[in-house]
Amino acid sequence: MHTVRFAEYGAPSVLTVEEADRPEPGRGQVRVAVKAAGVNPFDVKVRSGAMRFGTLPRGLGSEVAGTVDALGEGVTDTAVGEAVAGWALTGGYAEYALVGTYAAKPEELDWAQAAALPVAGEAALRGLRELAPRKGETLLVHGASGTVGAIAVQFAVAGGVTVVGTAGEANLERVQALGAIPVAYGEGLADRVREAAPQGVDAVLDAAGHGVLPDAIALRGGTTERIxxxxxxxxxxxxxxxxxxxAAGQTPEVLRTLLDAQAQGRLVMPEPRLMSLANAAQAHAELEAHGSGKIVLIP
Structure with missing residues (x-):
């Protein structure tokens, strides 16, 4: 099979397409013929050496969608040929990958849509679970136009939470369309949030990491509670x-929540950009350069 691997940390050019044997599923695992694999900032950090663990050479890619190709011992909740999406145990940038946690892919979603959800969706739902915003409260989401932020906004709004979402000027209309009150990044951010939410901010979810935490603390009255x-x-x-x-948060229930919400139109996401497996290096370079938009690799 074809797989993307790297033997040294460095620039996107260290990623190469190689030939490898198909992995064999262990107990509780399935082998998936990959139809789409998501590209994430975490992959970029691992490839660059910003995060180092495991041994080299190694593959990349933690979210995939495809058809079940082989079953490991003890697997009874799916069958060969079924369409699934989930978290890859082996590098997802490949024609075949092992998956331990998966859920059935709804027919309403294409492969790329399903592969784009697990990582960002789990992060968004985890953030909301830890903050537990209640109906009638006000939640501030930093990075509301990004993949993680947009998912968090939509689930929070659906739960009756008032959401203030920050983004760049070019993405404010998108944030508003998601159901949030849009606020632009930049100097004076805290004052703009206070104007948008005179009732105060009950919780803050930072999905952007652009140095907004001091403002978040100020908006919470000087406390770090519920940030x-x-x-x-x-x-x-x-x-x-x-x-x-x-891994504790990567459950079939989380996957089903995300996949079903998008399939039913309750979660609206922009279409991911498709690139071939052979262009994995280009995908990483573009993600590093622009930092936004979802890219999915197609074997």
Whole structure:
């Protein structure tokens, strides 16, 4: 099979397409013939060496959608040929990948839509779960036009929460269309949020990591209570909770919540940009350069 791997940390050019044996599923795992694999900022950090773990050479890609190709021992909740989406245990930038946590792909979603949801969707739902905004409260979402922020906004609004969403000037209309009160980034941000939410801010979810935590603390009256960041490394020194997630939050229930919401039109996401597996290096370069928009690789 074709797979994307890298033998040294560095620029996107270290990514190469290689031939490898198909992985064999272990107990509780399925092998998936990959139809689409999401590209995420986490992949960029691993490839660049900003985050180092495991051994080299290695593959990349943690979210995939495709058809079940083989079953590991003990698997009874799916069958060969079924369409699924989930988190890859082996590099998802490949023609075949092992998946341990998965859910059936609704017919209403294409492969790319399904592959674009697991990572960002889990992060958004995790942030909301940790903050637990209640109906009638006001939630501030930093980075509301990004993939994670947009998902968080829509689920919060659906739960009766008033959402103030920050974004760049070019994305304010999108934030408003999602049901949030749009506020532009830049100097004077805290004052603009106060004007948009004179009732105050009950909780803050930072999905952007653009140094907004001091403003978030000010808007919460000087306390770090009910502030969660998914992206800002300055969290620890400021006493803010950094939510990094992990396998515990990657459940079939989370996947079904996300996939069903999009299939039923309750979660509206922009169409991801499609690129070939051979162009994985270009995908990384564009993600580093622009930092927004979802890219999905098609084997």
């Amino acid at each position: 969660v960041t998914l992206a800002d490394g300055a969290a620890q020194e400021l006493g803010v909770r950094f939510s990094s997630g992990g």
